[in-house]
Amino acid sequence: xxxxxxxxxxxxxxxxxxxxxxxxxxxxxxxxxxxxxxxxxxxxxxxxxxxxxxxxxxxxxxxxxxxxxxxxxxxxxxxxxxxxxxxxxxxxxxxxxxxxxxxxxxxxxxxxxxxxxxxxxxxxxxxxxxxxxxxxxxxxxxxxxxxxxxxxxxxxxxxxxxxxxxxxxxxxxxxxxxxxxxxxxxxxxxxxxxxxxxxxxxxxxxxxxxxxxxxxxxxxxxxxxxxxxxxxxxxxxxxxxxxxxxxxxxxxxxxxxxxxxxxxxxxxxxxxxxxxxxxxxxxxxxxxxxxxxxxxxxxxxxxxxxxxxxxxxxxxxxxxxxxxxxxxxxxxxxxxxxxxxxxxxxxxxxxxxxxxxxxxxxxxxxxxxxxxxxxxxxxxxxxxxxxxxxxxxxxxxxxxxxxxxxxxxxxxxxxxxxxxxxxxxxxxxxxxxxxxxxxxxxxxxxxxxxxxxxxxxxxxxxxxxx
Numbered sequence: 529x530x531x532x533x534x535x536x537x538x539x540x541x542x543x544x545x546x547x548x549x550x551x552x553x554x555x556x557x558x559x560x561x562x563x564x565x566x567x568x569x570x571x572x573x574x575x576x577x578x579x580x581x582x583x584x585x586x587x588x589x590x591x592x593x594x595x596x597x598x599x600x601x602x603x604x605x606x607x608x609x610x611x612x613x614x615x616x617x618x619x620x621x622x623x624x625x626x627x628x629x630x631x632x633x634x635x636x637x638x639x640x641x642x643x644x645x646x647x648x649x650x651x652x653x654x655x656x657x658x659x660x661x662x663x664x665x666x667x668x669x670x671x672x673x674x675x676x677x678x679x680x681x682x683x684x685x686x687x688x689x690x691x692x693x694x695x696x697x698x699x700x701x702x703x704x705x706x707x708x709x710x711x712x713x714x715x716x717x718x719x720x721x722x723x724x725x726x727x728x729x730x731x732x733x734x735x736x737x738x739x740x741x742x743x744x745x746x747x748x749x750x751x752x753x754x755x756x757x758x759x760x761x762x763x764x765x766x767x768x769x770x771x772x773x774x775x776x777x778x779x780x781x782x783x784x785x786x787x788x789x790x791x792x793x794x795x796x797x798x799x800x801x802x803x804x805x806x807x808x809x810x811x812x813x814x815x816x817x818x819x820x821x822x823x824x825x826x827x828x829x830x831x832x833x834x835x836x837x838x839x840x841x842x843x844x845x846x847x848x849x850x851x852x853x854x855x856x857x858x859x860x861x862x863x864x865x866x867x868x869x870x871x872x873x874x875x876x877x878x879x880x881x882x883x884x885x886x887x888x889x890x891x892x893x894x895x896x897x898x899x900x901x902x903x904x905x906x907x908x909x910x911x912x913x914x915x916x917x918x919x920x921x922x923x924x925x926x927x928x929x930x931x932x933x934x935x936x937x938x939x940x941x942x943x944x945x946x947x948x949x950x951x952x953x954x955x956x957x958x959x960x961x962x963x964x965x966x967x968x969x970x971x972x973x974x975x976x977x978x979x980x981x982x983x984x985x986x987x988x989x990x991x992x993x994x
Contacts, residue, residue: 540604547611562595585620609633639761659742666730683718706754709747767793779955792824
């Protein structure tokens with residue numbers, strides 16, 4: 529309980545994104561683990577042993593509902609969204625959860641969506657993709673034969689003055705197929721030299737003149753997907769980052785998403801605001817963007833927004849008065865983050881503003897910042913959980929909602945505004961792709977790929993040489 533009390537100091541009054549996943553522990557028991565993300569930090573909630581239970585959406589929903597009550601009671605947060613992968617029972621569970629709690633945003637794991645695109649790519653019957661299997665066999669053969677691996681390391685030291693690890697792709701490591709092909713190309717000279725000097729079973733593949741151009745083509749096709757996955761699995765990814773990263777290659781999956789939430793998050797990014805959306809569509813006109821944002825805020829806050837929000841929103845959209853770039857300090861924020869090689873923390877930016885729109889913006893950005901992928905679970909040290917107290921108590925944040933409404937001078941909607949069904953906008957019609965916007969997430973994505981590749985080298989050099 530001391531850990532919960534200490535954590536509560538940082539979570540009280542905050543909005544959180546919940547997520548859960550099913551897996552098997554070291555004892556081979558089927559378990560469901562849930563966690564919440566608050567201001568970029570993960571907080572482990574509870575782990576349920578479901579070995580003897582039916583693996584259905586209804587059973588999962590029961591655990592999630594209990595965990596939401598537990599989180600709101602013990603950590604005094606408001607659950608704004610729930611994220612899972614897109615498998616059948618989890619997807620059905622989130623639909624049923626929204627029926628029970630209409631204000632909660634239902635999210636697919638975005639990084640997992642990119643990985644599904646990679647899986648779809650490998651299912652294509654293109655001749656060059658068969659090279660991936662050949663490359664995997666080459667990597668496995670060298671990694672599993674100590675003598676050959678020792679000779680390869682000597683060739684690498686002579687050619688590159690360093691040892692480069694051959695990376696065997698694993699489906700659960702979402703960027704490793706790209707890193708594997710990239711590394712294979714980087715060490716191609718040493719591989720060829722090794723196979724020319726010594727007869728190896730992989731000789732025919734490595735010396736095949738068609739093998740390397742095909743691997744190059746695979747690397748080119750996987751690179752944008754790997755960068756996107758690395759951006760989306762980061763612990764500080766915002767929803768605006770998610771939508772801007774998707775571009776056109778996830779257009780089919782975009783039609784299944786909660787579009788209002790993602791579009792609102794992009795609007796609340798002051799570096800983008802309303803500048804990047806396509807022209808000529810009344811749904812994306814200034815009035816249309818206002819309606820989307822208002823609808824999202826009212827759903828999440830469960831309040832009616834009045835004329836004050838209307839006037840302040842349009843001042844923000846037109847970048848006038850206190851929302852001008854100079855008064856918000858956008859250039860200075862960006863320059864500071866470039867020096868530190870990080871992305872702009874939109875939560876901190878909005879927290880320093882004292883404006884009439886800041887309530888809605890803080891909630892949108894806090895929630896958007898909390899969209900954390902399954903990978904974030906690896907950042908938490910799993911420890912023995914203390915016995916949880918009864919989670920059936922009423923959520924303790926009713927007062928917070930009343931306080932926010934009092935600040936906005938608007939009445940409470942106790943039951944929530946309910947689910948509206950906005951018109952879906954195809955991804956290809958959402959943005960003006962000819963424009964250049966003042967956001968750059970890809971640089972960070974490339975940098976993280978380089979860091980991940982460097983970690984493979986550390987593991988390789990820590991292994992005793994043959």
